Amino acid sequence: MQTPVTILILAAGLGTRMRSRKAKVLHQAGGRPLIERVAETALEVASPGDVFVVVGRQAEEVCAALEGRGVGFIHQAEQGGTGHAVMVCREQLAARPGLLAVLYGDCPLLAAATVRELIARQAASSSAATVITTTVEDPTGYGRVLRDQAGCVGAIVEQKAASPEVLAIHEINSGIYCFRAELLWAHLDEIRTNNPAREYYLTDIVAIFRRAGHLVQPFHLDDPSEVLGINTRAELAALDRLLRERKARELMLAGVTLEKPETVIVDEQASAGMDTLIEPFAQIRGRTRIGEDCRIGAGAILRDAELGDGVEIGPYTLVQGSRIDSGARVGPYARLRMGAHVEAGAQVGNFVEMKKTRLGAGSKSMHLAYLGDADIGPGVNIGAGSITCNYDGERKHETRIGEGVFVGSNATLVAPLEIGEGSYIGAGSTVTDPVPPGALALGRARQVNKPGWARKRRKKTAPE
Ligand code: UD1
Ligand code: MG
Numbered sequence: 001m002q003t004p005v006t007i008l009i010l011a012a013g014l015g016t017r018m019r020s021r022k023a024k025v026l027h028q029a030g031g032r033p034l035i036e037r038v039a040e041t042a043l044e045v046a047s048p049g050d051v052f053v054v055v056g057r058q059a060e061e062v063c064a065a066l067e068g069r070g071v072g073f074i075h076q077a078e079q080g081g082t083g084h085a086v087m088v089c090r091e092q093l094a095a096r097p098g099l100l101a102v103l104y105g106d107c108p109l110l111a112a113a114t115v116r117e118l119i120a121r122q123a124a125s126s127s128a129a130t131v132i133t134t135t136v137e138d139p140t141g142y143g144r145v146l147r148d149q150a151g152c153v154g155a156i157v158e159q160k161a162a163s164p165e166v167l168a169i170h171e172i173n174s175g176i177y178c179f180r181a182e183l184l185w186a187h188l189d190e191i192r193t194n195n196p197a198r199e200y201y202l203t204d205i206v207a208i209f210r211r212a213g214h215l216v217q218p219f220h221l222d223d224p225s226e227v228l229g230i231n232t233r234a235e236l237a238a239l240d241r242l243l244r245e246r247k248a249r250e251l252m253l254a255g256v257t258l259e260k261p262e263t264v265i266v267d268e269q270a271s272a273g274m275d276t277l278i279e280p281f282a283q284i285r286g287r288t289r290i291g292e293d294c295r296i297g298a299g300a301i302l303r304d305a306e307l308g309d310g311v312e313i314g315p316y317t318l319v320q321g322s323r324i325d326s327g328a329r330v331g332p333y334a335r336l337r338m339g340a341h342v343e344a345g346a347q348v349g350n351f352v353e354m355k356k357t358r359l360g361a362g363s364k365s366m367h368l369a370y371l372g373d374a375d376i377g378p379g380v381n382i383g384a385g386s387i388t389c390n391y392d393g394e395r396k397h398e399t400r401i402g403e404g405v406f407v408g409s410n411a412t413l414v415a416p417l418e419i420g421e422g423s424y425i426g427a428g429s430t431v432t433d434p435v436p437p438g439a440l441a442l443g444r445a446r447q448v449n450k451p452g453w454a455r456k457r458r459k460k461t462a463p464e
Contacts, residue, residue: 003123004098005050006181007042007115010085010202011035011105012056012076017231023058025105026065027236030243031267031285033065034230037108043069044112045101045119052093053105054085081199082175083191086184094185099123102202104175106230108239114226115176121219122178128214129184131156131206132174134224141231142172143203145218153216156203160196171220173203174227187212243268251278270302273309297331305336308344322354325361343378357388360403373415374399383409383427390415402437412443 015024025035035053042051048070055062056076063073076088086102093100099122101115114132122130131153133145141159144166148154156173157166184205191204206216221227230236247268248261255274258264265283272278273292282296285303290296294307297315305319313319314331322340324330330342333350340354348354349366357371360378365371367384373396374388386407388399399413402421407413412430419425420437429443 003119004096005046005101005119005178006093006096006099007046007051007101007103008086008089008093009035009038009042009051009053009103009105010082011038011062012054012059012085013079013106014057015106015231018233018236020233023062024230026058026061027230027233029108029230029236029240030247031269034108035062035065035105038103038105038110039066039069039071041110041112041115042103043071045115052089054089056085081193081197082202083188083200083204086202087188087191087200090185090188093181096181098181099178100181100184101178102176104229107175107227108230109226109228109242110176111226114221118176118178118219121217122180125217126215127152127180127217128209129177129179129206129216130219131216132176132221132227133171133218134174134221134227135171136224136228137170139167139170139172142229143175143201144169145171145173147171147218148210151218153206153218154210155207158195158197158201158203172224174221175229176227177202179205183209183214279315291326300331314350373397374401376401377403377405377421379404380407381405382407383411385410386413387411388413388415388417 011025013024018024018027026033051071052074053066053071054074054076056079059075074089074092076085099119101119103110118130118132143156143158144162145153146155146157187205187208190208191200193200195201209216230239244265247266248258248264251266251272252258256272257277260280263280264278267285270284270288272290275292276290276294278296279298281299283301288302288305290307291309291311293309294311296313297317299316300313301318303320306323308326310327311324312329316333317331318335320337322336324342325344327345328342330336330348334348335353337355339356341358342348343359343361345362346359347364347366351367352365352369355372357374359365359376360380362378363376363380365382369382370387372388372390380401386409389412390396397415399415399417401419404422405419407425408427410428411425414432417431419435422438423435424440425431426440426442426444429441431441431443435441
């Protein structure tokens, strides 16, 4: 029978070295909060009912970041150190048999395969615990691993408490462990706060085990990159860079062209299809999905956008939470937000803003328009400078424009408004009443020409 495993993620700390009001595990790299990555790794290894997260600083936000994943939460009201973070879990976790793996929320690159291997090694051994260690060029800030003659871990000494000899050790503690649960709970309360930080260091458990005659085995990783902790914004930026590079490579291997890939930002959960080309400085954020054969212009920012195939996004276009169907063209300098939907083959040009608006297949709005809360049918032309007046100061209203309507330039469409299919709106019209299908609507003053007026005026104003 397989040994039961519980995974505990420590994520209650503020992360003082981030110098932030925001809890460290909520800071983002690759477009996602650190805690989300660690939780996902845990969930690849264990079922949600066996994964617990210790929350404290900004507990509500951390829980929200993991909402819907089914993991359990344990509150650590005061952050008394990593040992204390485990102590507060006693009530909820001590009765769980088998193994307890502890991960730190600030160690986001850890791979599920490594956690599985850690658990397998501990399950196969008679040690009290297995600790992932690694050797780094600059061990500053990390706990140092002291080995005994047999090569087992004798103790972990924190930077702040280390002597010069210990500081010279380059083998570090990753903060990732697998314990025999029963032994951990039996000895956990022996941890004291007799260190410069006056904290309960979970790492002290190693020496405590040793004194009680239990072994702690190291699981040394040759490649440290997977277990590097994030403690400062500089480290966060380095992690972000690495994740961006990784994502860019993944896209390129999947057949996406990235011009100057080092300038392009693609969030981890975004995707793009084959033969799509992404120009320099584009940002593909959130859960954006881009089809095949698209072109994303320089400096365009797409967030949670959905693009069909063969879509062209001009430079410096913003698309947020909106959908653009195959063959449509949007931009340059357009802005789509809050559920805008550009249907197949439609075109949206420069300085056009669309909010909660459908632009039907093949329709065009090429210049300087605001289309808000509008349902625009197929084959419609929206003239330059036209706007939907969707807001009356209190509420938003809808504009419905039927198939094949021609809206002349600079029309002011006052919602709620219905414009029947195939009708024409004269340029410069202010339209407040429904327009029947096939009609011409003119909502402007008739032009008056006064012959010879200019000459008379000049005479009047000429100096004597
Ligand atoms: C810790 C280890 C160190 C190791 C390093 C690896 C200890 C004492 N030290 O140091 O040996 O080399 O990680 O990255 O464990 N946390 C809580 N509650 C608390 C304190 C911390 O939940 O009261 C959480 C934090 O949110 C964080 C994790 O535990 O996710 C680690 O805490 P952190 O303060 O970053 O420990 P380090 O100083 O990095
Ligand atoms: Mg840390």
